[in-house]
Amino acid sequence: MSASQNKSSRNLRAWVALVLLVNGFFPAVWILFTSLKTETELTQTPITWWPHAPTLANYTQAFTQQPLLHFIGNSLEIAIGSALLTLVAATGAAYAIARLKLKGRGLILTGLIAVAMFPPVTLLVPLFETMRALHLLNTVLALMLPYAVMSLPVATLLLVSFFKDMPQELEDAALLDGCSRLGALWRVMLPLAAPAVFTAGILAFVNAWDEFLLAQALNAAPDHRTLPVGILFYQGEFTFPWPVISAALVVAIVPLALLIVLFQERVTGGLMAGGLKG
Amino acid sequence: MTTTTRARPPSATLSTPRTVARPRKLRALNDQLLGWLLLLPAVLLLALAVVYPVARLLHDSLFDIQLSGAAPVRFIGLQNYQDLLADIDARRAAGNTLLITLITVPLSLLAGLLMALGANLNWRRRWPIRLALLLPWALPMAFSGMIFAWFFNSDHGVVNDLLQRLQLPTVRFLLSPFWAPLCVCLATIWKTSSFVALILLAGLQTIPRELHEAAEIDGASRWNRFWHITLPLLKPSIVVALIFRTVSALQTFDIPYAMTQGGPGHATQTLAMLINTTAVDYLNVGYGSALAVLLFAVSLGISALYLRHVYQEAQ
Numbered sequence: 001m002s003a004s005q006n007k008s009s010r011n012l013r014a015w016v017a018l019v020l021l022v023n024g025f026f027p028a029v030w031i032l033f034t035s036l037k038t039e040t041e042l043t044q045t046p047i048t049w050w051p052h053a054p055t056l057a058n059y060t061q062a063f064t065q066q067p068l069l070h071f072i073g074n075s076l077e078i079a080i081g082s083a084l085l086t087l088v089a090a091t092g093a094a095y096a097i098a099r100l101k102l103k104g105r106g107l108i109l110t111g112l113i114a115v116a117m118f119p120p121v122t123l124l125v126p127l128f129e130t131m132r133a134l135h136l137l138n139t140v141l142a143l144m145l146p147y148a149v150m151s152l153p154v155a156t157l158l159l160v161s162f163f164k165d166m167p168q169e170l171e172d173a174a175l176l177d178g179c180s181r182l183g184a185l186w187r188v189m190l191p192l193a194a195p196a197v198f199t200a201g202i203l204a205f206v207n208a209w210d211e212f213l214l215a216q217a218l219n220a221a222p223d224h225r226t227l228p229v230g231i232l233f234y235q236g237e238f239t240f241p242w243p244v245i246s247a248a249l250v251v252a253i254v255p256l257a258l259l260i261v262l263f264q265e266r267v268t269g270g271l272m273a274g275g276l277k278g
Numbered sequence: 279m280t281t282t283t284r285a286r287p288p289s290a291t292l293s294t295p296r297t298v299a300r301p302r303k304l305r306a307l308n309d310q311l312l313g314w315l316l317l318l319p320a321v322l323l324l325a326l327a328v329v330y331p332v333a334r335l336l337h338d339s340l341f342d343i344q345l346s347g348a349a350p351v352r353f354i355g356l357q358n359y360q361d362l363l364a365d366i367d368a369r370r371a372a373g374n375t376l377l378i379t380l381i382t383v384p385l386s387l388l389a390g391l392l393m394a395l396g397a398n399l400n401w402r403r404r405w406p407i408r409l410a411l412l413l414p415w416a417l418p419m420a421f422s423g424m425i426f427a428w429f430f431n432s433d434h435g436v437v438n439d440l441l442q443r444l445q446l447p448t449v450r451f452l453l454s455p456f457w458a459p460l461c462v463c464l465a466t467i468w469k470t471s472s473f474v475a476l477i478l479l480a481g482l483q484t485i486p487r488e489l490h491e492a493a494e495i496d497g498a499s500r501w502n503r504f505w506h507i508t509l510p511l512l513k514p515s516i517v518v519a520l521i522f523r524t525v526s527a528l529q530t531f532d533i534p535y536a537m538t539q540g541g542p543g544h545a546t547q548t549l550a551m552l553i554n555t556t557a558v559d560y561l562n563v564g565y566g567s568a569l570a571v572l573l574f575a576v577s578l579g580i581s582a583l584y585l586r587h588v589y590q591e592a593q
Contacts, residue, residue, distance in 0.1 A: 013399060016396040016399065017407065019396070020397065020410050023414075024411060024412075025410060025413065027414075027425045027426075027429075030425070030428075042434055043433075043434060045433070045434075047439045088319055092317065092318070093316065093317050095316055096312070096313040096317050100313040102313040103310070108317070110585055113585060117522065117577070117581040117584070117585075118328065119528070119573060119577040120529060121529050121549075121550045121554075122335060122570050122571075122577075124553060124554060124570065125335060125338070125557040125567050126330075126331035126338065128557060129334070129338070129345070129557075129563050132345070145326060146327045148327075152320060156320065181312050182312065210418035210419065211418075212419060213531050213532065216554075231420075231421070240431075242428055242434070246428070249425070252421070253417065253421070256416045261409065264405060264408050264409060268408055268476060272483075
C-alpha cells in the first residue's frame with residue numbers, strides 16, 4: 001500500500017470513529033450540558049453550547065418538583081423483581097430445551113420466538129382491563145408479570161445456546177456419580193452457567209427499566225410511576241423546564257450508563273448470542 | 279460469548295464408572311417428565327400474560343364494553359370492525375403508522391449497517407465504539423423522544439441553532455404537521471439503529487477474515503468485496519433485523535408520545551397511541567380491542583414469515 005493511500009485510509013478511519021462516537025454520545029452529553037445551565041443562560045440567543053456558569057440547582061429541583069427518588073425506587077423494584085422471575089422461568093426452560101431430548105422442542109422454541117416478536121400493544125387493553133378488575137392497577141405486580149414474560153424469549157435463547165455448548169461429559173460424570181438430573185443441574189450445570197444467567201438478568205433488567213407503554217397505562221398514579229413515565233410529568237401544560245427535565249434525565253441515565261460500562265462485553269455478547277438469532 | 283470454566287471436573291470421572299443403574303427407558307421417561315416440570319414456570323407465565331390476554335382481546339373486540347359508565351356489556355358481533363372501516367381517526371393513525379414504518383425501517387437498517395461496518399474495523403481500543411452503540415440501545419425509547427424534542431425545540435433547540443449558524447431559516451419543527459412526523463422518524467432511527475448495528479455486528483463477526491484476504495489477493499476492490507462477500511453472508515442477520523424492526527415500528531408509541539403527544543393536531547398519532555387513548559383514557563374497551571386486533575393481525579402476518587423459517591431450522 002502506498003503512503004498516500006495509507007494516509008487517506010487513516011483519515012477515513014478517524015472520520016468513522018468520530019461519527020460513531022458523536023452519534024452515540026452527543027444526545028447524552030447535550031442533556032448533561034443542559035442540566036448544568038441556568039434558565040437565563042438557556043433562553044439566551046444564540047444558544048450557548050458549553051455551560052458558562054455550571055450549576056447543580058436543577059438537580060435539587062429535579063428531586064423536589066417530582067418524587068424522583070420514588071420513581072427510581074419503583075423502577076428498581078419492578079425491574080429487579082421481573083428479571084428474577086424471568087431467570088427462574090428461563091433457566092428451567094432453557095435446560096429442558098437444550099439438554100433433555102424433549103418431544104416438541106421445535107414447537108417450544110418457535111413459540112418463544114413468537115413471543116419475542118409479540119406486539120405489546122396487543123396486551124395493553126386486556127391487561128388494563130384485567131388488572132383493573134382485579135384491583136391490581138398501580139401495584140408492582142401489574143408490571144412485573146408482563147415484563148417477566150417480555151424478557152423470557154431473549155433470556156431463554158441466550159441460556160439455550162449456553163447450555164448446548166456445555167460438554168456432555170460433565171453432566172454424565174455427575175449422573176454416574178449418583179446425582180439425579182435435577183442434582184446435576186443444580187450442582188454442576190447451574191454454577192457453570194452463572195455468568196450466562198447474570199447476562200440474561202442484565203438484559204431483562206434493561207428491558208423492564210425501559211418499558212413505557214404498559215407502565216403509563218397500568219401504573220399511572222403519581223406514587224406508582226416508573227422512571228420513564230414519571231419524567232414526563234416535569235412539564236406543565238405549557239411549560240417545559242428543560243434544565244430540570246434534563247437533570248432528571250441525567251439521574252435516570254446514570255444507572256444504565258454504569259450498567260453498560262461495567263458489563264459492556266457481557267451485554268454485547270448476550271445480545272449477540274441470545275439475540276435474536278433463533 | 280466467553281465464559282471461563284473454572285470448575286474442576288467432578289471427582290466421579292476419576293473413580294471407575296459403574297454400569298448405569300437404571301434401565302435406559304426409565305431414564306428417558308424421567309427426562310421427559312423433568313423437562314416438562316422445568317418448562318412449567320415459563321409455560322405458566324406465557325399462559326398468564328400472553329395466551330389469556332390474547333383470548334380476551336379477541337373476545338372483547340366482539341362486544342360493546344364501556345368501563346366508564348354503568349352500561350351493560352353487549353355482544354355486537356363484528357360491529358366494532360365495521361365502525362373501524364369508517365373511522366377517520368383510525369385511518370389517519372394507520373396512515374401515520376405506515377409512514378413511520380416505511381421511513382424508519384429502511385433507514386435504521388441502512389444506518390445500522392453502516393455503523394456495524396464501522397464498528398467492525400479492527401480498532402485498537404474497542405470499548406469507546408462499543409459503548410457508543412450500547413448507550414442508545416440502553417436508553418428508554420421515551421427518553422430519546424424527550425431528548426429529540428429538546429433538539430428540535432423552536433427557540434432554544436440545537437438544530438435551529440445550527441441552521442442559524444449556516445444562515446438558513448429556522449423551522450418550528452414540532453409545531454408543523456409536515457416536519458413533526460419526520461422529527462419523530464429521526465428520533466426513532468437514532469434510537470433503533472444501534473440495536474440493528476449490534477445484531478449485524480454479530481453477523482459480521484462470523485464472516486471469516488480469510489475470505490476477504492483471499493479476495494483482496496485476487497484483486498477484488500473494497501466495494502466488490504462488500505457486495506459479493508459481506509452482503510450475501512450477512513443476509514440472515516439483515517432479515518432478522520428487518521423483521522424485528524418492522525414489527526416494532528408498527529407498534530410505535532413511546533417516541534411520539536414523549537415527543538409530540540401525537541400532535542400537532544393528530545399529525546403524529548400512531549395506531550398504538552389511538553388504542554391507548556380509546557381503551558385506557560376513554561375506557562372504550564370493546565372498540566380499543568378491535569383496533570388492537572387489527573394491529574396484531576398485521577404484525578402476526580409479518581412474524582409468521584420469520585417463524586416458519588425458524589421452525590424449519592429447529593426441526
